[in-house]
Amino acid sequence: MIQFDKVTKNYDSDLKALHNVTLTINQGECFGVVGESGSGKSTFLRLLNQLERPTSGTITVAQQVLATLSERDIKKRQQQIGMIFQQFNLLHNQTVAQNVALPLKLRGKMEPARVLDMLAFVNLTHKADAYPRELSGGEKQRVAIARALVIEPKLLLCDEPTSALDAQHVDEVLSLLEKIHSQFQTTMVIVSHELAVIKRMCQRAAIFNRGELVGITAVKSAENAQQYDSYEARAMEILQQ
Ligand SMILES: Nc1ncnc2c1ncn2[C@@H]1O[C@H](COP(=O)(O)OP(=O)(O)OP(=O)(O)O)[C@@H](O)[C@H]1O
Numbered sequence: 001m002i003q004f005d006k007v008t009k010n011y012d013s014d015l016k017a018l019h020n021v022t023l024t025i026n027q028g029e030c031f032g033v034v035g036e037s038g039s040g041k042s043t044f045l046r047l048l049n050q051l052e053r054p055t056s057g058t059i060t061v062a063q064q065v066l067a068t069l070s071e072r073d074i075k076k077r078q079q080q081i082g083m084i085f086q087q088f089n090l091l092h093n094q095t096v097a098q099n100v101a102l103p104l105k106l107r108g109k110m111e112p113a114r115v116l117d118m119l120a121f122v123n124l125t126h127k128a129d130a131y132p133r134e135l136s137g138g139e140k141q142r143v144a145i146a147r148a149l150v151i152e153p154k155l156l157l158c159d160e161p162t163s164a165l166d167a168q169h170v171d172e173v174l175s176l177l178e179k180i181h182s183q184f185q186t187t188m189v190i191v192s193h194e195l196a197v198i199k200r201m202c203q204r205a206a207i208f209n210r211g212e213l214v215g216i217t218a219v220k221s222a223e224n225a226q227q228y229d230s231y232e233a234r235a236m237e238i239l240q241q
Contacts, residue, residue: 001027001061001155002059003023007021021213035208039209062154082157084157121146145180209232
């Protein structure tokens with residue numbers, strides 16, 4: 001579904017946020033992206049949802065080379081991508097139902113029944129008229145997930161989806177992401193510095209270090225407490241167990 005071919009991204013300076021990255025993400029896959037701070041994870045996501053363009057190389061999504069698309073087609077593509085963030089990014093002066101309805105409203109659609117379906121899917125029907133300040137962190141993230149799903153995305157991008165949550169809410173949100181993956185076969189890309197999250201959710205993961213793709217590994221279960229020389233060695237070892 002997604003192909004990066006020798007993709008490099010420089011921002012203003014000479015520093016390469018991503019350097020010569022080639023990888024493929026399959027349709028229906030849950031793909032993890034790990035790496036230390038500044039390794040290029042967010043840049044990878046921003047290229048995927050076309051908020052940034054590569055300095056060189058090509059990105060192909062659903063057999064379409066992104067660079068060949070018009071602004072209008074890029075906007076259309078972006079509307080098929082759902083995104084969830086570490087800090088939820090809810091509108092605080094809007095109710096839960098209004099937050100979930102927002103992507104539909106932006107497309108000029110009013111589908112209250114669909115909003116209610118989504119709230120039921122994330123188990124928050126009873127909070128439809130509440131405001132974000134009245135919710136727990138886990139509930140806020142579930143609202144954000146309902147908002148991402150309301151457009152029936154082909155691709156769901158998750159940027160540190162559990163990093164702002166305590167353990168109980170982490171489980172709640174991951175269970176919901178698992179349910180989405182099994183029910184809708186949505187292709188998912190999860191960026192997280194928490195290896196346990198990637199381990200639970202993903203079939204494969206890419207490991208980045210300073211903009212370089214160090215490797216892609218199949219993910220197996222159960223973590224051990226061994227000491228490693230570097231973050232990359234630990235990531236590679238733990239994810240392969
Ligand atoms: N808009 C920007 N302008 C200039 N440099 C940037 C910009 N965004 C990111 N960078 C730089 O690109 C490199 C990769 O950043 P990126 O945000 O992709 O890393 P990350 O792995 O997501 O980090 P974190 O885990 O801390 O969010 C970093 O050196 C960063 O300073």
